[in-house]
Amino acid sequence: MNLERELPSPTTAVLRPRGRLTMGAATTLKTAIDGTVADGHHLLVIDLGETEFLDSSGLGALVGGLRVARAAGGDLRLARVGTQVRTVLELTTMDRVLTPYVTVDDAFAAG
Amino acid sequence: MPSPRGDTPGVLRIEGCVAPECLDHVQDAIVRLWEGAPQATDEARMMFEIAVVEVVGNVVEHAPKGRGFEATVRLGVEGDAAWAEILDTGPALDIDLDAGLPEDLAESGRGLALARRAAHELTLDRVGDHNLWTVLRRW
Numbered sequence: 001m002n003l004e005r006e007l008p009s010p011t012t013a014v015l016r017p018r019g020r021l022t023m024g025a026a027t028t029l030k031t032a033i034d035g036t037v038a039d040g041h042h043l044l045v046i047d048l049g050e051t052e053f054l055d056s057s058g059l060g061a062l063v064g065g066l067r068v069a070r071a072a073g074g075d076l077r078l079a080r081v082g083t084q085v086r087t088v089l090e091l092t093t094m095d096r097v098l099t100p101y102v103t104v105d106d107a108f109a110a111g
Numbered sequence: 112m113p114s115p116r117g118d119t120p121g122v123l124r125i126e127g128c129v130a131p132e133c134l135d136h137v138q139d140a141i142v143r144l145w146e147g148a149p150q151a152t153d154e155a156r157m158m159f160e161i162a163v164v165e166v167v168g169n170v171v172e173h174a175p176k177g178r179g180f181e182a183t184v185r186l187g188v189e190g191d192a193a194w195a196e197i198l199d200t201g202p203a204l205d206i207d208l209d210a211g212l213p214e215d216l217a218e219s220g221r222g223l224a225l226a227r228r229a230a231h232e233l234t235l236d237r238v239g240d241h242n243l244w245t246v247l248r249r250w
Contacts, residue, residue, distance in 0.1 A: 020134075020135065020138065022131070022134045022135075022138075022164060022168065023131040023134055023168055023171065023172070024131040024132065024134075053138065053160070053164070055134075055161070055164045055165060055168060055222070055225075056165055056168070056219070056221040056222035056225050057168060057219075057222075059221060060217075060218040060219050060221070061218075063215075063216060063217070063218050064218040066216070067216055067218075083157070084157055084161070087157060087158075087161070087229075088161065088225065091161075091225055091228045091229060092212060092221050092224070092225055092228075093212060094215070094221075096215070097215045097216070
């Protein structure tokens with residue numbers, strides 16, 4: 001996995017994990033989310049447009065990130081999920097908790 | 112290792128699957144597996160990969176520390192289905208394959224429930240001094 005971070009404002013961030021988001025990569029992503037929130041960017045959008053594959057470890061990192069972001073008064077939202085990611089969210093019924101948005105802008109504009 | 116299906120032609124085998132890096136090797140092998148099964152639907156390919164990655168991930172995550180632990184993954188196609196066998200030398204496992212999903216904000220505990228939902232068959236047996244997982248997904 002390759003991870004890109006963009007910081008559009010002092011309180012927001014976009015993280016783009018590319019490739020397979022499985023066990024080893026999940027730890028990397030969770031560490032990046034923790035650091036980003038600690039730096040004050042507590043409204044995060046995870047752009048999964050180029051995430052080829054998500055497993056339960058990657059999903060766990062997203063849930064962990066959601067908890068950290070909410071604890072800091074922010075939120076973590078998903079954008080641009082593909083078929084495989086959407087299927088994992090639906091099979092685990094986590095699409096109720098981690099709502100996928102069509103675009104990064106939609107995710108920032110939501111709720 | 113006592114593989115019930117064995118290493119017939121077309122079966123892909125990944126040995127030494129004891130660390131997270133092995134997931135990439137298994138996923139690369141699954142891509143190669145489909146070269147011999149052009150009739151497999153996109154949905155079956157995706158569901159099979161989801162289930163196998165979860166089972167292999169579970170084996171790797173719970174691998175006993177230290178030397179001596181071995182795990183071998185076999186992948187094959189038979190009729191209208193893809194199958195996987197994952198054999199490991201770890202201690203006997205006490206796992207409830209019918210366990211449901213954890214609470215919404217739990218950071219772990221979804222893997223096997225996800226595998227069971229993605230596969231048509233998911234089994235875990237003790238064969239001699241090995242654990243044998245099997246995954247099957249039809250198209």
